[in-house]
Amino acid sequence: MSDRVPVRSPLPVRGGRFTLDHVSHLAFFGIVVSALLQLTWLNSELCWYIATVSGLLALTYTGGVMLWDRLGTAGRAAWIPVLLALWGLLLLLVPAALTNAFAWCALPLACAAQRVLGRWSVTAALALITVALVAALVGADGRFMIDTVLVPVAAVWGTVALYRVQQRDAEARRRLVEELRDTRDLIALQQRRAGVLAERTRIARDLHDTLAQELAGGLMLLQAADRDWDDRPDVARARVRAVADGLGTNLTETRRMIRDLTPSAVAETGLEGALRVLCARSQADGTAARVRFRSVGDPQPVLDEHTATTLFRVAQSTLANVREHAHAVNVQVTLSRRQPDRVDLEVSDDGVGFDPAEVLARTSTGPGRGFGLPAARARLREYGGDLDVSGAPGRGTRIRATVSARPRPQMAAAPFPTATAR
Structure with a gap:
């Protein structure tokens, strides 16, 4: 299967509905701010380097959020490696006491990768995040502690699984809304067609009951007048006058029908x-x-x-x-x-x-x-x-x-x- 770039819900925090995307954004900035506060208490000589890289990470994340539409597919795909590179650099720079604080950035970064990358690319990104997370936690403690390592890794993969379910539900709702919209348009079209057919039926009825019958009767009178013209001219003329009177009535009826057909009233x-x-x-x-x-x-x-x-x-x-x-x-x-x-x-x-x-x-x-x-x-x-x-x-x-x-x-x-x- 090809590594396609999925079309998913946009990353920017917009709209009036609080979604899992918003939770991911808030979690990222909360983790970074908390880690920086802990950094000020350590008074480490790497403090300014760590703060600079943390600021770049936060600015890169914010830029991707705010410029989501402008970045396009290629730009968003390049945005994830930059975030992961800055996060990995942070894990190398921070002292052991702050490793756990910055390690939890893996959760929002994994969600961002899930939103942007295709099926195989996101699997590779998640594997890279897991390896970096395990390496940072093991390096901080100097030994492999099951509780210390497995809890963050399980949290990352569990969050990704939850996010995938949310994405599938959102996609299903979007398709349902599109189907409902198409159905509504189809029903409206069918109603318009039914209205047109009903109006044609009414017009046909009016034409049959007025003009057609009167014209048929007038034709019969004219044919009878033609037969009586030589033998009974008075009768023939009376029939012609009756036809003339009927045509005047039909003209009035036709004008009425034309007025009735005008839909602007x-x-x-x-x-x-x-x-x-x-x-x-x-x-x-x-x-x-x-x-x-x-x-x-x-x-x-x-x-x-x-x-x-x-x-x-x-x-x-x-x-x-x-x-x-x-x-x-x-x-x-x-x-x-x-x-x-x-x-x-x-x-x-x-x-x-x-x-x-x-x-x-x-x-x-x-x-x-x-x-x-x-x-x-x-x-x-x-x-x-x-x-x-x-x-x-x-x-x-x-x-x-x-x-x-x-x-x-x-x-x-x-x-x-x-x-x-x-």
Whole structure:
């Protein structure tokens, strides 16, 4: 296996989380400062040499910590031999009484080697640290003492083993975070695709139920007028005029659909503003004699753009059904917050009404007009919501769409305001 240089957590002490790296840094400087304090008490003639080498060791360690990113892979790989050389020189210079003090620098130096070097290089570095440590301890006592030698060596290898476990856990967490991020992006992409497909389905339904049927009927009238043109010109002209009137209606409907396809209404004015404009436009288009909008609830919930747009599309589809089938005089659109984490959009009318169970059963078993309700319910459930339909023939209809909402932050405004206090 090649001696690769591993990619591991950076050495500098940064961030708000206290890790094993921080413990290693603190241990190194604590050992060096403690050893220097003991050096002042000895009053040895080598005091200044030892202090100078100790200072160089501390400066080299600090420089590697602070310049970690700038050093690069090659620089960090060269940093370890320099540290080991200065530490080995210290072990040669210090008197026997200070050997144990500086010997414990082997612990943070072994951790630094574990962070920087590859598999085989770190094994060689640890072997070199062990040999230097054993030689220094044996030389200080003049004989091999098992307790004196094995305890520091076991501490070095035990610390390295612990550090390796910590590194593996950190790498596993990093990979898990990356997988979660990729999964989140994939889910968001799938939701966008599902939204696009649902919008295409709605457009196809609207085109089929309006333009396609009207154009087919107009074509049949023109063909009949062509047959009657010579024998019954009055009837033929009446049919041509009916086709002309139908084309005018279709032109109005086409312009309405183009306005509905414009996605900037919710983004520019918020959900509440978009619903107010939609209700005013629906009343002008003849959906009902009176189409009123009401917003209740305080404080305002926070909805993301996709959820707010979904509620807006539900309102569009419902008002389109009211215009075509309900023959209502009054329509009430209410946006409310009944629970802290829920937002309701309710559309009620006093039209002819229908049996919801029958319509839902019919639209779920075959194609045709009216499959907007199951599609709307499916889209709402993607955002943790649902659709409730109630009504009866001759008693009007009430449709309530519910979605999840986040609590409003105290110091930030919602990107899509949905309710104001009344």
